[in-house]
Amino acid sequence: MSYLLIRIKDVVCLVCLLSLATDVGFMQSLSKTTHTLNLGEEKVWVDIYERTGADITLLNLHDNENTSAETGRAFVERHGGRLIELRHGRGREVVVRLDGVLHRFDPNRMFSDVGLRKSLEYFHNNTDEIFVIAAAFRDRVIELFAVQEGMVVIALHNNTPDKLTIKDFRPGEWYGEDTREVSINPQQDTDNFFVVTQVELFNALSSSGYNVALRAKSPPDRGMLIDYCQRLGALCITVEAEHGHRVEQKEMLEALWKILTEKGIVTTYD
Ligand SMILES: [Zn+2]
Numbered sequence: 001m002s003y004l005l006i007r008i009k010d011v012v013c014l015v016c017l018l019s020l021a022t023d024v025g026f027m028q029s030l031s032k033t034t035h036t037l038n039l040g041e042e043k044v045w046v047d048i049y050e051r052t053g054a055d056i057t058l059l060n061l062h063d064n065e066n067t068s069a070e071t072g073r074a075f076v077e078r079h080g081g082r083l084i085e086l087r088h089g090r091g092r093e094v095v096v097r098l099d100g101v102l103h104r105f106d107p108n109r110m111f112s113d114v115g116l117r118k119s120l121e122y123f124h125n126n127t128d129e130i131f132v133i134a135a136a137f138r139d140r141v142i143e144l145f146a147v148q149e150g151m152v153v154i155a156l157h158n159n160t161p162d163k164l165t166i167k168d169f170r171p172g173e174w175y176g177e178d179t180r181e182v183s184i185n186p187q188q189d190t191d192n193f194f195v196v197t198q199v200e201l202f203n204a205l206s207s208s209g210y211n212v213a214l215r216a217k218s219p220p221d222r223g224m225l226i227d228y229c230q231r232l233g234a235l236c237i238t239v240e241a242e243h244g245h246r247v248e249q250k251e252m253l254e255a256l257w258k259i260l261t262e263k264g265i266v267t268t269y270d
Helices: 004-030 067-078 113-122 128-145 201-205 226-233 245-260
Strands: 029-038 042-051 057-060 081-087 094-098 103-104 154-158 178-182 192-194 212-215 236-243
Touching: 029 128, 029 178, 042 067, 042 094, 042 128, 067 081, 067 236, 067 245, 081 128, 081 154, 094 128, 103 113, 113 128, 154 192, 154 226, 154 245, 178 201, 192 201, 201 212, 201 245, 212 226, 226 236, 236 245
Parallel strands: 057 081, 057 154, 154 236, 192 212
Antiparallel strands: 029 042, 042 081, 094 103, 178 212, 192 236
């Protein structure tokens, strides 16, 4: 009997060791899964990079914002987590292609029906047929994204110099009504900034010298990812840096990471 128990223990131990070895092996590599989504005759590839280590999701919605994609992949390699990247080669917006004709919309405006309609309208594409195709694509992205209450999400973006800056979040400016409070550091490039929904993060980032906008509690419905996350009880932080500002965006992400881990907002496991 005792011999049998020892053997059982040995087997259990072996199983433990094997699972430990598998975990360690998995931790060291970044896995990539690609999903192919259709938008009429158009294809969009959704790449998901994953590594164990941190309970965090990064998103690169605009395909031409390559600095964000590179910075995000490097971040997941360093700390773990998940990066979701949309890829289609059409530039910033995604395209519904019907009979060879391209109908654009902004994927960061698709997270509500109102926002998606407005974006299609903006690009003169608001027909019911295109809306249905775009909404089905949106629903599939949401399914892959799988936002849940308590999740921490980082939306990575790049902007063209002086086109969208932290100054646009001041009262009376383009995103003035979206914003509760704005902190601008004159020493920082105005193209590099954070958008947050939590006062705690606003204070931490602004006192660290970063440009940061605190999103309004009830902003206009633009169909943005940050508001979609907020509705589901997930925390979303936007990190905007100028195209090509790799060093700055990496440094911003690391500063955010430090705050998120020190405050216990992100769970890490090794
Ligand atoms: Zn963007």
